[in-house]
Amino acid sequence: MSVGDRVRKRVMMKKSLGLLASCVLGIFFAVPQGVGAWQDSLVGHIILVQAYEAPPEAEFPDIQEATPAPEVLSEKELKRAEGLLPLLEGQQELYIMGEFVHLGKPVVPVLVKALKLPGTRLRYNAILTLSMIKDARAVPDLLESAMDLNEVTRVRERGLRVAVQLDPIQSISAMKSIVDDDSDTMRRAVAFLSRYVRDVEIPPLLIQLLGDPERYVAATALDSFWRLTRFAGKPHDWQGSTQEQRKQWALEWTEWWEAALKKRQSPPEAPSEKPVS
Secondary structure, three states: OOOHHHHHHHHHHHHHHHHHHHHHHHHEEEEEOOOOOOOHOEEEOOOOOOOOOOOOOOOOOOOOOOOOOOOOHHHHHHHHHHHHHHHHHOHHHHHHHHHHHHHHHHHHHHHHHHHEEEOHHHHHHHHHHHHHHHHHHHHHHHHHHHHOOOOHHHHHHHEEEEHHHHHOOOOHHHHHHOOOOHHHHHHHHHHHHHOOOOOOOHHHHHHHOOOOOHHHHHHHHHHHHHHHHOOOOOOOOOOOOHHHHHHHHHHHHHHHHHOOOOOOOOOOOOOOOOOOO
């Protein structure tokens, strides 16, 4: 299409819009003829083009409430739950996970048995289901799975995440053990999850991870330490550093933390002057 055709097309569109607006408004003014008719110089004529009727209000049927989860499982329900465990891996795994979530906290003692069953995906789905049920009784079994060196790293890492989510304080002992783990993924998980555990035993773990062989683990520990204490230290090139440099820099964080502990444990100073009565 040439430039002239485009210009003509735009002119025609403007004329069409102007005509359409005149029709919709439907307001015309007539000026009467003759001398001395200035009093009636503006006479308005309104023409109703279209009447609008509001649509009827929508009617929604009553929604049937879901069956509440049982507070205590019967012997039949327990046997059924145990029979569903192998189905956590397969084509119906999402449906089975929903069944366990509907049964709620009473099914946790049965569900943790899946952490010992063969099948990596089965154990992983069991951990995801426990994270949705949110019962702290599963934490010991989750931590046992996280510290199992024969377990797949993906399952170990997810087990530690859910355990910290359910009970951060109870997870500290396992985090102390995993901080020396051979898997950098697990060490990084400790560095990341430490920001959600507000306890005096956590900063020393993060200071230890500042000198980790993997730079990304040290960078994660640095970020978690700042989130917990708001201490950033001197600027260093952590991304381009060596392990020896990171160990040396970690001494700054150790010195600051020891001073913070002494200040925290010391009694408050007495005022120099007596208060005015």
